[in-house]
Amino acid sequence: MTHTLTTPRLRLRKLQPADAPRMQALCGNLNVSRMLEVVPHPYPDGLAEEWIATRPTAWRDGTLYTFAIEFADEFIGVIGIERQDSGDHAIGYWLGEPWWGQGLMSEAVACAIDFARDELGLEKLVSAYFADNAASGRIQEKYGFRVTGRGRLPSLARGQDVDGVYTVLQLGNTTESAVAP
Numbered sequence: 001m002t003h004t005l006t007t008p009r010l011r012l013r014k015l016q017p018a019d020a021p022r023m024q025a026l027c028g029n030l031n032v033s034r035m036l037e038v039v040p041h042p043y044p045d046g047l048a049e050e051w052i053a054t055r056p057t058a059w060r061d062g063t064l065y066t067f068a069i070e071f072a073d074e075f076i077g078v079i080g081i082e083r084q085d086s087g088d089h090a091i092g093y094w095l096g097e098p099w100w101g102q103g104l105m106s107e108a109v110a111c112a113i114d115f116a117r118d119e120l121g122l123e124k125l126v127s128a129y130f131a132d133n134a135a136s137g138r139i140q141e142k143y144g145f146r147v148t149g150r151g152r153l154p155s156l157a158r159g160q161d162v163d164g165v166y167t168v169l170q171l172g173n174t175t176e177s178a179v180a181p
């Protein structure tokens with residue numbers, strides 16, 4: 001299975017230890033972390049290094065397929081697909097604020113959807129976003145995610161639960177994952 005994917009403007013590749021300082025800087029921005037469930041604010045030293053170090057094992061175990069997003073040879077964000085305890089696979093993503101509003105995450109999400117369907121052989125992807133995250137909701141709407149429910153979701157950065165929206169995208173595969181866990 002390939003670890004490198006390309007879109008018209010982006011390269012999706014494996015995370016590397018050298019990405020850690022930049023990840024800390026970009027996710028240290030509250031405008032980014034407040035839209036994510038498990039990223040604390042302030043972003044502690046060492047967290048990015050620790051998180052990146054667990055990626056290869058998670059990929060091999062089939063629990064988490066994480067890609068660094070590169071634009072013009074710069075690391076600008078992350079997109080990943082995680083197998084949840086329920087057996088569903090959830091897609092999550094973030095982009096550094098300087099690159100918002102150019103359609104870049106739309107490109108990355110389209111690519112990750114293709115990867116989920118064609119390489120992982122998944123039948124569906126689930127996701128969730130905070131109700132005040134219109135940009136993420138719009139991306140998912142564009143690619144056909146359907147709202148399945150609403151509820152409170154934790155936000156570590158905000159230090160409280162926040163109204164959230166649960167979604168699902170049917171991928172149309174009839175066989176379960178082609179990748180051995």
Ligand SMILES: CC(C)(COP(=O)(O)OP(=O)(O)OC[C@H]1O[C@@H](n2cnc3c(N)ncnc32)[C@H](O)[C@@H]1OP(=O)(O)O)[C@@H](O)C(=O)NCCC(=O)NCCS
Nearest residue numbers: 032035093094095100101102103104105106129134135138
């Ligand atoms: C959400 C996020 C990934 C969007 O990335 P992006 O590259 O700016 O998104 P895109 O430009 O590809 O697409 C955003 C879409 O939302 C729309 N949008 C943006 N802000 C909006 C708003 N306030 N209200 C309604 N629509 C909005 C854009 O017009 C665009 O839709 P379009 O293609 O129909 O024009 C980015 O802002 C981010 O990383 N935020 C912090 C982390 C995060 O929210 N992660 C997702 C958690 S679920």
